[in-house]
Amino acid sequence: MNGPMPPGLGGNFIEQWAVQRRVIGALLMREMLTRYGRQNIGFLWLFVEPTIVTLLVAGIWTARGLNQFSDIPIVAFAITGYSAIQLWRNMSRRCINAIEPNQALLQHRPVKMLDIYLARMFLEIAGTTTSFFILSVVFSLFSEQISPPEDILKVVFAWFLLAWFSMGMSITLGALSELSSLVDKFWPPAIYILYPLSGAMFLVSSLPHGMKEIVLYIPLVHANEMLRDGFFGSHFVAHYDLSYLIGWCMGLCIVGLGISRLTVEHRLS
Amino acid sequence: MIVLEQVTKRYHSIRGPIQVLKGVDMTVSMGEKVGIIGRNGAGKSTLIRLISGGEKPTSGSIGRSMSISWPIAFSSGFQAGLTGRDNLRFICRIYGQDAAEKLPFVQEFSELGDFLDQPIKIYSSGMRARLAFAISMAIDFDCLLIDEVMAVGDAKFNAKSKEELFVKRAHKAMIIVSHNMNYIKTNCTRLYVMNDGRLEHFEDVSEGIAMHNKMMAN
Numbered sequence: 385m386n387g388p389m390p391p392g393l394g395g396n397f398i399e400q401w402a403v404q405r406r407v408i409g410a411l412l413m414r415e416m417l418t419r420y421g422r423q424n425i426g427f428l429w430l431f432v433e434p435t436i437v438t439l440l441v442a443g444i445w446t447a448r449g450l451n452q453f454s455d456i457p458i459v460a461f462a463i464t465g466y467s468a469i470q471l472w473r474n475m476s477r478r479c480i481n482a483i484e485p486n487q488a489l490l491q492h493r494p495v496k497m498l499d500i501y502l503a504r505m506f507l508e509i510a511g512t513t514t515s516f517f518i519l520s521v522v523f524s525l526f527s528e529q530i531s532p533p534e535d536i537l538k539v540v541f542a543w544f545l546l547a548w549f550s551m552g553m554s555i556t557l558g559a560l561s562e563l564s565s566l567v568d569k570f571w572p573p574a575i576y577i578l579y580p581l582s583g584a585m586f587l588v589s590s591l592p593h594g595m596k597e598i599v600l601y602i603p604l605v606h607a608n609e610m611l612r613d614g615f616f617g618s619h620f621v622a623h624y625d626l627s628y629l630i631g632w633c634m635g636l637c638i639v640g641l642g643i644s645r646l647t648v649e650h651r652l653s
Numbered sequence: 654m655i656v657l658e659q660v661t662k663r664y665h666s667i668r669g670p671i672q673v674l675k676g677v678d679m680t681v682s683m684g685e686k687v688g689i690i691g692r693n694g695a696g697k698s699t700l701i702r703l704i705s706g707g708e709k710p711t712s713g714s715i716g717r718s719m720s721i722s723w724p725i726a727f728s729s730g731f732q733a734g735l736t737g738r739d740n741l742r743f744i745c746r747i748y749g750q751d752a753a754e755k756l757p758f759v760q761e762f763s764e765l766g767d768f769l770d771q772p773i774k775i776y777s778s779g780m781r782a783r784l785a786f787a788i789s790m791a792i793d794f795d796c797l798l799i800d801e802v803m804a805v806g807d808a809k810f811n812a813k814s815k816e817e818l819f820v821k822r823a824h825k826a827m828i829i830v831s832h833n834m835n836y837i838k839t840n841c842t843r844l845y846v847m848n849d850g851r852l853e854h855f856e857d858v859s860e861g862i863a864m865h866n867k868m869m870a871n
Contacts, residue, residue, distance in 0.1 A: 414735070418732050491705050492744070493707075
């Protein structure tokens with residue numbers, strides 16, 4: 385019954401990385417089972433849920449005739465916009481107050497606070513990305529409304545940047561929420577303000593001068609513009625600055641990791 | 654070896670900082686059985702959490718050159734919505750062990766029968782404790798952290814878990830926290846008495862217990 389010594393309690397970088405991958409994998413399975421269980425479609429809900437939400441929103445936007453102002457393909461507009469919203473929204477929500485219910489897990493030496501965030505974020509990324517992928521493929525193949533993405537690589541890269549940005553933001557908010565309960569109070573309303581501001585519901589080129597410059601301070605707008613540039617770039621003039629967006633991604637990651645370090649030391653027990 | 658040097662732990666609270674540990678030194682070598690006693694709130698459980706790595710010290714250092722268990726029979730790391738089997742799988746994954754290989758032992762030792770496939774939230778506290786103890790024993794460590802483990806389970810299970818710990822794992826290092834002085838006297842070779850965030854070391858267990866009793870009387 386005594387197996388080999390549990391490895392990797394300490395050790396070198398490669399060993400630690402192996403431990404971390406294992407722990408994140410274990411946390412992912414635990415999270416999936418806890419959230420979706422084994423009943424009915426089980427963990428398929430992971431992407432079925434965001435898919436349903438995006439479809440509903442796409443339906444509403446189409447019905448409201450948001451495409452009247454230009455020749456922008458409205459379904460593609462909705463799928464890109466709302467998939468992006470779900471990515472950063474769900475990830476940030478899952479990281480806020482993530483540690484307290486899982487505090488006991490930290491008694492297991494291989495489990496680090498960051499692993500809990502990473503597992504939760506990967507799960508959201510997996511669900512939203514699958515949903516985005518399926519919707520894009522299905523609509524490209526079977527709908528008159530959407531032609532296939534014009535530049536698939538750009539779509540993939542923009543999505544990657546969006547996920548990266550969301551990770552930095554979510555770790556930052558998650559770590560801050562352990563320091564102050566105010567984060568949990570202000571973030572839900574902030575999400576509603578960010579919905580329209582994130583660039584999911586407009587194209588920068590359709591905004592009046594003056595407004596353009598202001599919204600381009602918001603990094604999410606750049607990610608959305610790039611995503612749509614890859615999808616249907618020939619229909620509009622995209623506005624984004626790659627270095628500005630990447631700068632934010634790196635900055636938020638550094639800040640987030642810094643604060644979570646601080647949180648580990650100052651966490652109330 | 655586990656070596657603690659000048660370890661302090663401060664928590665932040667609404668009323669300001671609370672200094673729980675005020676400079677603690679401690680060593681535990683391979684195979685040693687070390688007891689920790691002290692009144693409620695002296696900082697024993699905080700110390701155990703720091704040793705297990707669940708929390709980081711405010712200052713000072715903790716060196717570990719042997720693998721250390723989580724606090725034995727500690728069941729609050731379990732996910733209540735998951736079954737006993739799923740919780741075992743989770744722990745095994747974390748520690749890189751094969752759950753299928755550990756299952757027969759946990760099944761037999763925990764005496765849970767079909768309940769192993771029920772969510773833990775419907776378990777009685779005794780069942781939960783049996784599962785937690787069995788899972789703790791399924792993973793192999795050099796040093797076991799034992800924080801008031803004997804407070805759980807019925808007499809029969811207690812006897813069984815004593816056998817599992819002190820007979821089958823007699824060669825392991827152990828750090829034992831208890832209020833039961835007989836238990837400490839029987840199982841420990843050295844003793845630390847915790848008082849107001851400080852540790853006093855006693856080579857002679859009885860001497861330490863006498864000291865502790867004197868403090869409790871005041």
